Amino acid sequence: MRSPRRRLARRSGKRVFDQFDEPSSKGLFGIGKNNGTAHTPIDGFPAPEALEITPRAVKAGDTWFRTLAIVGWPREVSAGWLQPLLSWRGAADIALYFEPLANDTAARHLQKQRARFSASLAKSGVNDPMTEVAATDAEDIARAIARGESRLFRLGLYITLRADSLEALDAETYKVKVLCSSLLLDARPTTYRALEGWLTTLPLGADQIKLRRTFDTKAGADCFPFATGEMVGHPSGILFGRGVSRTRTEATGGGGSPVFVDRFALPNHNMLILASSGAGKSYTAKALTGRSALQGDEVLIVDPDDEYVRLTQALGGEVIREPTQQPKEDSRVVCYALGETDESRLHEAVGQALGSVWQRVDKGPVRRRQVVVDEAYLMLRENPEASYLLWALIKRSRKRLCGLTIITQDLADVLSTTLGESIINNASIHLLLRQTEKAIDGIGSAFGLSEGERSFLVAAPQGQGLLLVAGERAALKVVTSPLEHGLCVTDPASQLVAANR
Numbered sequence: 001m002r003s004p005r006r007r008l009a010r011r012s013g014k015r016v017f018d019q020f021d022e023p024s025s026k027g028l029f030g031i032g033k034n035n036g037t038a039h040t041p042i043d044g045f046p047a048p049e050a051l052e053i054t055p056r057a058v059k060a061g062d063t064w065f066r067t068l069a070i071v072g073w074p075r076e077v078s079a080g081w082l083q084p085l086l087s088w089r090g091a092a093d094i095a096l097y098f099e100p101l102a103n104d105t106a107a108r109h110l111q112k113q114r115a116r117f118s119a120s121l122a123k124s125g126v127n128d129p130m131t132e133v134a135a136t137d138a139e140d141i142a143r144a145i146a147r148g149e150s151r152l153f154r155l156g157l158y159i160t161l162r163a164d165s166l167e168a169l170d171a172e173t174y175k176v177k178v179l180c181s182s183l184l185l186d187a188r189p190t191t192y193r194a195l196e197g198w199l200t201t202l203p204l205g206a207d208q209i210k211l212r213r214t215f216d217t218k219a220g221a222d223c224f225p226f227a228t229g230e231m232v233g234h235p236s237g238i239l240f241g242r243g244v245s246r247t248r249t250e251a252t253g254g255g256g257s258p259v260f261v262d263r264f265a266l267p268n269h270n271m272l273i274l275a276s277s278g279a280g281k282s283y284t285a286k287a288l289t290g291r292s293a294l295q296g297d298e299v300l301i302v303d304p305d306d307e308y309v310r311l312t313q314a315l316g317g318e319v320i321r322e323p324t325q326q327p328k329e330d331s332r333v334v335c336y337a338l339g340e341t342d343e344s345r346l347h348e349a350v351g352q353a354l355g356s357v358w359q360r361v362d363k364g365p366v367r368r369r370q371v372v373v374d375e376a377y378l379m380l381r382e383n384p385e386a387s388y389l390l391w392a393l394i395k396r397s398r399k400r401l402c403g404l405t406i407i408t409q410d411l412a413d414v415l416s417t418t419l420g421e422s423i424i425n426n427a428s429i430h431l432l433l434r435q436t437e438k439a440i441d442g443i444g445s446a447f448g449l450s451e452g453e454r455s456f457l458v459a460a461p462q463g464q465g466l467l468l469v470a471g472e473r474a475a476l477k478v479v480t481s482p483l484e485h486g487l488c489v490t491d492p493a494s495q496l497v498a499a500n501r
């Protein structure tokens with residue numbers, strides 16, 4: 001028989017907000033508001049119709065929730081040890097709470113612990129290795145804290161599982177408990193505190209359960225969600241995408257850690273994006289360009305298909321149609337949009353735009369600057385002058401704090417020229433998105449790709465590929481926010497321009 005359930009409808013929602021400081025506020029999730037008028041959830045806040053609470057689960061809307069709290073922890077942890085749990089493929093919300101302990105509290109805490117250890121060692125009179133080790137550990141930590149090298153944290157870890165029915169929830173619970181056991185974690189349902197458990201894993205930052213364990217800085221850092229064996233990147237960088245684990249499937253969202261890259265932290269600041277048509281080269285370049293511009297970098301774009309116009313406008317930049325025209329002094333985002341240029345003049349126009357960019361890079365003040373040249377092969381092939389300018393830009397860019405992004409779909413074009421070779425050799429960042437069967441062998445040997453990497457690239461969906469940064473490599477999925485996505489997709493107007501070419 002199931003235990004009796006309490007029903008918590010909006011009218012009787014008191015219990016929820018009793019726990020928060022402001023009972024007079026509208027109430028979280030729109031429940032608990034009872035002023036006689038029709039209930040409207042707080043604008044923008046999702047609000048369940050009613051909550052049904054049982055000892056071990058909460059039902060909100062049609063979904064059952066159960067929270068597990070971690071009550072047993074392993075003795076030792078290493079970097080990224082929580083990753084199997086954090087990237088679990090099921091429907092789970094995981095909350096990790098870190099609360100720093102004041103140093104004097106920590107010292108008192110440790111002193112007590114050490115006293116306990118020495119008492120127990122003295123009492124037993126025999127050598128108990130476990131207690132001895134623990135006592136030594138406590139001493140080490142106390143010393144590290146005294147030296148200011150470490151701190152203590154109270155850490156809580158909670159997992160809320162979701163399912164459509166109680167039976168499914170039980171099944172999920174079992175699976176997660178097994179997974180936790182494999183990590184030496186003891187996960188227990190927050191019995192009779194199901195609602196508190198659920199609230200604890202909502203993105204509110206309010207730990208209602210407070211089942212915590214003390215960690216020092218290092219052990220705490222090892223629990224950090226993004227500490228994995230994947231590419232480390234640079235903390236000062238912009239988001240390039242998320243790591244893709246090739247053992248995980250698309251259905252689970254790939255789930256990898258965010259990868260940040262700062263091109264100005266690398267020996268040269270250039271990037272080569274190489275992929276077949278439609279693989280997402282321009283999309284990626286737009287996303288990265290937008291993020292760099294928001295970070296304060298100056299961005300100059302040579303855009304044969306008017307693809308970057310919307311992005312430039314959204315960033316408050318300057319769109320220039322006349323390739324010989326210099327941008328305004330204070331423009332930070334500049335797009336040479338050549339989509340209206342007559343086909344027969346296009347190569348010349350690209351060369352001229354590149355000349356204007358060169359002027360700005362070479363003669364203007366030195367500042368963090370990026371130059372984006374989409375579909376570079378247009379120039380490599382037909383316009384020796386433009387090729388020379390590109391080569392000069394690549395060579396000079398580092399001294400001028402300038403990073404080039406060169407986008408092309410044809411490695412043969414790139415490799416067959418000395419310019420192409422110098423592009424590859426002078427780019428610290430190579431992003432390879434989907435490749436054709438025909439191209440993969442050339443790419444594979446040029447970049448030293450393994451069989452697995454080659455087949456990954458041939459089958460890669462839009463926006464996924466390999467990122468090679470200064471000797472490191474990672475499978476990457478380029479991710480965008482909805483706002484970015486709207487600015488990065490190829491809009492019909494620029495598609496038309498491209499189709500007419």
Ligand SMILES: Nc1ncnc2c1ncn2[C@@H]1O[C@H](COP(=O)(O)OP(=O)(O)O)[C@@H](O)[C@H]1O
Nearest residue numbers: 277278279280281282283284462463478489490
């Ligand atoms: N990372 C991504 N996420 C979502 N959609 C993408 C992504 N990359 C590419 N696309 C889709 O693919 C289309 C073609 O991408 P695009 O960058 O124009 O290809 P190309 O490699 O030819 O420059 C985009 O308009 C967009 O709809």
Ligand SMILES: [Mg+2]
Nearest residue numbers: 281282283374
């Ligand atoms: Mg493109």
